[in-house]
Amino acid sequence: MTEKVLLVDDEEEFVETLAERMRNRGMEVATTSSGAEALERVDDEDFDVVVLDLKMPGIDGLEALERIKRRRPDIQVVLLTGYATVEKGVEAMKLGALEFLEKPVDLASLTDAIHKAKATKMVLVEKETEERIKEILHHKGW
């Protein structure tokens, strides 16, 4: 099944080129250049993974991560940044990021992280569906 990915980075040249390479590898990829726009896209569409830059004008990566996880806990977030510090990495993981990768990134590593994110999301969705079915069965008394 194709991974549906949202790439968020204020460096448009970077994000468009990476998106093209990921599409060449069979992924469905959308792009935005700001944290605010990413939040709108996440509200409107169902993504498996959001790949977020850490440092962006306006809503930065950590704030966007926190708000995405609050709205859509099932969506998996990978931080991809040129501004990696141990502190930022720990903070990102505490806020629910699945991976914290450094730029420039090896596409194979990013693809692995996206596959892992998709699998994690599927487990979460399956668990949620199972709980809903159990709840329906309990209420209906079947």
Add this chain to the structure above:
Amino acid sequence: MTSPDVELVRAVSEAGLRFFGVMSASVSHEIRNKLAVINEKAGLVEDIAVAMRSGRAPDPDRLEMQAQRIVDQIRQANRIVRALNRLAHSTDEADATVDVAELVALVVELYGRKAAMAQMVIEAEAPTGEIEVRTNPFLLANAIGLCLDSAMANAGGSRALRVIAEGDGDGVSIRIRGLEGDVDSGGGPATDRAGLGSLLETLGSDLAVDRESGDLVLSIRNLKPRENGSQP
């Protein structure tokens, strides 16, 4: 050295180290972003080559465009590295005749990313004629940087700042224009305020708000050699 002198030297050293650290972090971040673009462009060229080997028609225009964009990224990265290198060399001499417009342009360039992150634009306005002052170049660059921090923290609704160097009697003035609302010449984080105070004292400078124009004005006087020949 008396105790207040020791404190002053320590405060100036700490401010300088912090300033150089912030500039180095910002530049290294920008370079990594450029390297990331180059990395993706190179990967895309490789993808195109693989597709061509598999039978896709050659597209020399597309390859040429990607190569040109890689060159553009290298040029931009080189410009950023050159700016950091010039800042590093401003420590070569503690007492020099400084082309103030050139130094202002350098600090403004180094502050480009910081300003962009704050969704602001800072521009250096070219002065008419040469404006020079005898001072410590690195400490002056540091003071200009902290003034920009203060201006950004107190810009009100303004999103664009202009920095202008002017001749001013026995020294020069650096004006930061485009501020809105109540401008506080001592704004910004407490550590930066303390550092700026120490720098101004060492450089024999003043920072004030021109109440008429609302500009933040940094006035620098020419340094006089100390009696024992030492310089700040």
